[in-house]
Amino acid sequence: MVKINSNFSKLNASLKQVGAELNFRYHFNNNRSDIALTRSKFNSDGTLSKIKNLKIDYLAGLSFYQNNFVAIYFQNLKADKINTFHFSECNDLLINLEKNESNTTLILPDSEKADLKKKDTNKLLSPCHLCLENTNWNNFEKAEDWSKRIIIEQFNILEFHKQMFSVERELVSNFISSDFLKTLPKNFPRILETAKSYKKWTCQKCKINVSGMKQLYHAVILDRTLKRYLPNDFLGLCTGCLKVKYHDMYITPEELDFINEFRPKSKK
Numbered sequence: 001m002v003k004i005n006s007n008f009s010k011l012n013a014s015l016k017q018v019g020a021e022l023n024f025r026y027h028f029n030n031n032r033s034d035i036a037l038t039r040s041k042f043n044s045d046g047t048l049s050k051i052k053n054l055k056i057d058y059l060a061g062l063s064f065y066q067n068n069f070v071a072i073y074f075q076n077l078k079a080d081k082i083n084t085f086h087f088s089e090c091n092d093l094l095i096n097l098e099k100n101e102s103n104t105t106l107i108l109p110d111s112e113k114a115d116l117k118k119k120d121t122n123k124l125l126s127p128c129h130l131c132l133e134n135t136n137w138n139n140f141e142k143a144e145d146w147s148k149r150i151i152i153e154q155f156n157i158l159e160f161h162k163q164m165f166s167v168e169r170e171l172v173s174n175f176i177s178s179d180f181l182k183t184l185p186k187n188f189p190r191i192l193e194t195a196k197s198y199k200k201w202t203c204q205k206c207k208i209n210v211s212g213m214k215q216l217y218h219a220v221i222l223d224r225t226l227k228r229y230l231p232n233d234f235l236g237l238c239t240g241c242l243k244v245k246y247h248d249m250y251i252t253p254e255e256l257d258f259i260n261e262f263r264p265k266s267k268k
């Protein structure tokens, strides 16, 4: 049985007291309160702007702010009010950051603001072409031009984040270091997604299928020295199984409920 702490609701309540109406779906241990503090800096719509000494980390092809996966856009640059958001280390982002740091806005991918399923939001935010190319999301590099346009329309930063969330969870839980994540190629999101799809989002240990809650799936690199990332160089595990071996891995009560409900009973 996986043991969890129950500080989550307490933390959520105190965040609400300071006016941060965050959709706070992740569970953090006390010693990770720096992550909770970072998230509490964000506005109620999940954005953060006018940050001094903004330091973005580029890990495994994705952009992070203080260990939180973030998308980035620049305000008031275009008259048509459509903002291109970035989620990878692309040249446009780097140039913009240098020139317009004061206009930089960060968005949490699990915030309402970033929910591209909402039509009104969709008109305001559009994913960056270069970021899609960098990460080779959904095999973007090989897609024909007509289908690239479809991919952009279908791109949903929240769904993307759920597929990539294992990187953030492993980072925050100190299962994997930011120094190692920096060594991974920019198209690592595509590599990771391919490995997870290949294993059909099914835990190789307990056989649970987590397609319904994709953030619970980890593709663990078996040998970090190999620099080879074929599907079989990964071990597909659910967060529950990973936590049994690695106790510091955090998991929310909601996620634990999912595991308890859907984990096959005959195999433990």
Ligand SMILES: [Zn+2]
Pocket (backbone or CB within 6 Å): 085, 086, 087, 088, 089, 090, 091, 092, 093, 128, 129, 130, 131, 132
């Ligand atoms: Zn970009």
Ligand SMILES: [Zn+2]
Pocket (backbone or CB within 6 Å): 203, 204, 205, 206, 207, 208, 237, 238, 239, 240, 241, 242
């Ligand atoms: Zn499992």
